[in-house]
Amino acid sequence: MTSRLVSRRSFLTGAAAAAGGGLLAACAPMATPQVVRETVVVKETVVVQAEPTKAPPGSISIDFWYIWGGDGGKAMEAVSAEFEKRNPEVKMHPLTVGGVILDKTLAAYAAGAPPDICDLILCAPLAARGALVPIDDFMAVTTVVKEDNYFDAQWDGTKWAGRRWGLPANEGLGWLGLFRNRGLVREAGLDESQLPQTYEELRTWSQAITKVDEKGAIEILGYSPAGMVNYPDCASVVMGVRYFDPDALKYNLTDERFVEYFYKEKLFYDDVGPENLADFRASFSGQAIADPAAAGKVGLWTTGSWGPGYLVHNAAEGLEWGVSYMVDGAGQGAKPFFAGTHTMMMLKGADVEWAWKFLEFSSTDEYIKMVYDISGFIMGTKSFINSLDASTLYPGLEFFIRGLSEGTRVWGLGGDPNWYLLWSEFFNINEAVGFGQTTPEEALANLQKMATEELDKLIGRR
Numbered sequence: 135m136t137s138r139l140v141s142r143r144s145f146l147t148g149a150a151a152a153a154g155g156g157l158l159a160a161c162a163p164m165a166t167p168q169v170v171r172e173t174v175v176v177k178e179t180v181v182v183q184a185e186p187t188k189a190p191p192g193s194i195s196i197d198f199w200y201i202w203g204g205d206g207g208k209a210m211e212a213v214s215a216e217f218e219k220r221n222p223e224v225k226m227h228p229l230t231v232g233g234v235i236l237d238k239t240l241a242a243y244a245a246g247a248p249p250d251i252c253d254l255i256l257c258a259p260l261a262a263r264g265a266l267v268p269i270d271d272f273m274a275v276t277t278v279v280k281e282d283n284y285f286d287a288q289w290d291g292t293k294w295a296g297r298r299w300g301l302p303a304n305e306g307l308g309w310l311g312l313f314r315n316r317g318l319v320r321e322a323g324l325d326e327s328q329l330p331q332t333y334e335e336l337r338t339w340s341q342a343i344t345k346v347d348e349k350g351a352i353e354i355l356g357y358s359p360a361g362m363v364n365y366p367d368c369a370s371v372v373m374g375v376r377y378f379d380p381d382a383l384k385y386n387l388t389d390e391r392f393v394e395y396f397y398k399e400k401l402f403y404d405d406v407g408p409e410n411l412a413d414f415r416a417s418f419s420g421q422a423i424a425d426p427a428a429a430g431k432v433g434l435w436t437t438g439s440w441g442p443g444y445l446v447h448n449a450a451e452g453l454e455w456g457v458s459y460m461v462d463g464a465g466q467g468a469k470p471f472f473a474g475t476h477t478m479m480m481l482k483g484a485d486v487e488w489a490w491k492f493l494e495f496s497s498t499d500e501y502i503k504m505v506y507d508i509s510g511f512i513m514g515t516k517s518f519i520n521s522l523d524a525s526t527l528y529p530g531l532e533f534f535i536r537g538l539s540e541g542t543r544v545w546g547l548g549g550d551p552n553w554y555l556l557w558s559e560f561f562n563i564n565e566a567v568g569f570g571q572t573t574p575e576e577a578l579a580n581l582q583k584m585a586t587e588e589l590d591k592l593i594g595r596r
Contacts, residue, residue: 175237189223196224196488199231199239200304205447205509206440209304210253213504217495224488236554240265243481245387250484251492253476255553256291257299258380260479262551267480268297269493278494283515285538287473290546293380299479303496304505306475307439307514310368310533312336312461316454318343318354318433329458333398336434336461337503340402343433351412352406354431359402359411361436363460366556368436369395371472371545374464377556380549383589387582388575395463396567396574403568411568423450436460438474442528443510457530459541471541474557475513514538556581 169193192233200210207230214226231238235252236259242248243265252260260266269292273279279288279301288302312330319326322342330336340356347353362368366377373391378384386392403411415426423429427437428449437444445455459469477498480489495501502518505511510528512518527535538544551558563577 138427142417146265148282148404178564192218192224192225194224194485194488195227196251196485196492197230197252198253198492199225199235199249200253201230201232201235202509203232204306205444206511209505209508209511212508213495213501214502216504217492220495223490226492236260241483243483246479246483248483249323250486250489251478251480253304253478255474255476256547256549257477257479258291258294258549258551259553260292261297261299262480264297264531265481267400267482267489268299269301269480269490270297272490272493273298276494279497280517283497283517285473285514285516285544287538287544288475288514290473290549291475291477293549294551300477301479301493301497302475303478303493303513303540305438305440305474306473307512307513307531308471308537309365309438309474310362310371310436310460310470310472311438311441311457311530311533311537312459313427313435313437313441314456314458315427315430315433316456317430317452322433326456330461331459331464331467332461332465333401337401337405340434341405344406345357346410347407350407352410353412354433355406355414355426357402358427358432358435358503359399359568360561362438363399363436364560364564365472365474366550366553366560367474367545367547368460368472369560370548371470371543372460372463373374374462374470374543375468376545376548378548378550383593383595385577385582385585385589387585391464392578393574396563396577398463399564400567400574408569439514439531439534440509440511442530443506443512445530446528447510455530457533459537462543468543469541470543471537471545472537473544473546475546552585552594555588556585559584 140593198214202210210228214228218224218226236254239249239252240262240263248265254260257266260409273281284302288306292298292300298324324339324342330339336357342356343354344356345354363372369392370377373395375386375389375391377386377392379386418424418426426432427435428445430450430453445453454523462468462470478493480486480493499521502513502515524532559581563581566572566577567574
């Protein structure tokens with residue numbers, strides 16, 4: 135990494151010298167000797183280089199890409215505006231790119247016009263394709279980012295090939311909680327002091343809460359399958375086996391525990407009928423509250439630490455909720471907690487110096503609080519967690535704060551360069567298995583082959 139000195143000075147110096155000589159009068163022996171002294175003074179000259187001229191206001195352009203619209207997008211616009219305020223020479227260009235952000239970022243990089251900064255779920259997909267600047271050298275000299283201010287698992291998503299390529303940011307408190315509609319739980323006569331801890335108990339709760347009409351149409355859904363647990367890393371922590379080993383560069387998708395996971399989730403499709411489930415979800419499209427869970431029509435569902443804030447801002451009036459650990463599909467009595475986080479990273483060919491300054495800003499409590507206040511997203515740095523007033527927290531958020539330290543199986547992202555492929559395929563498999571179109575064994579064998587071939591091409595293993 136290159137560094138820029140704030141000011142430089144060079145000095146040109148000379149040495150003062152004195153020369154003297156005695157002159158004797160040879161023909162006048164009685165003459166008094168006279169000494170003549172000559173002093174030469176050389177003045178010291180100091181050459182000072184002027185301070186660099188500051189760039190004019192708004193002359194440095196920084197492109198910042200992320201997935202979120204809505205409240206998340208508003209939060210990114212707000213922190214961008216605050217960065218401009220602190221650095222008048224910078225003009226930020228925040229942009230909502232949506233779910234195609236990886237493809238668009240790679241295309242922009244290949245065209246020689248990448249964004250300066252982007253926010254992805256993890257760094258490996260861009261780092262493995264040569265598009266990122268590693269942050270190790272920046273971390274060695276920064277006085278702003280404190281490595282130990284993050285939980286260990288939060289760093290996992292920044293890693294690839296023994297280096298770190300970004301900072302945990304924006305959404306980073308946890309991705310996996312089992313939410314419950316407390317009103318529906320009470321109405322079903324269920325005991326909140328004895329929350330479900332296994333898939334079998336979860337199914338019993340779901341069946342007790344579910345309501346259908348005489349035609350089989352769902353009025354109240356007990357448990358909504360294929361939520362956050364459908365993310366490959368979340369399924370991994372629930373089942374107690376990592377789907378990808380970043381050290382061995384090996385996928386474990388055909389492990390019997392993943393086969394079991396898809397069969398367990400399929401039972402919830404079977405209980406209400408997959409077509410009925412699809413119709414139920416679709417029926418909220420275009421409604422004032424388009425999310426059936428937020429509308430109060432779902433008893434149990436999985437989502438992350440943004441969920442409490444989202445519900446405060448978007449749920450039906452009077453909706454009460456609680457959050458607990460997702461069940462342990464491995465049957466080991468563990469409390470699975472996924473410490474997932476988004477990651478801010480710098481693209482090659484961009485203005486890396488100013489991009490890093492923005493990344494440093496994203497690590498501060500001021501940045502994190504702005505994002506939290508506007509969107510409900512929370513980056514769970516230790517300093518920000520300690521600054522929170524428990525009495526002002528969104529209901530349920532305290533679970534995610536506790537989970538980082540109290541969970542008994544706390545994992546982070548696995549550094550998979552094909553993560554986005556696996557994410558979409560896990561959802562496709564869940565739907566296909568749920569609708570009886572394939573078996574978990576067949577689908578996972580195909581995915582193992584596809585993912586391994588893609589990885590081999592990427593790293594030149596074949």
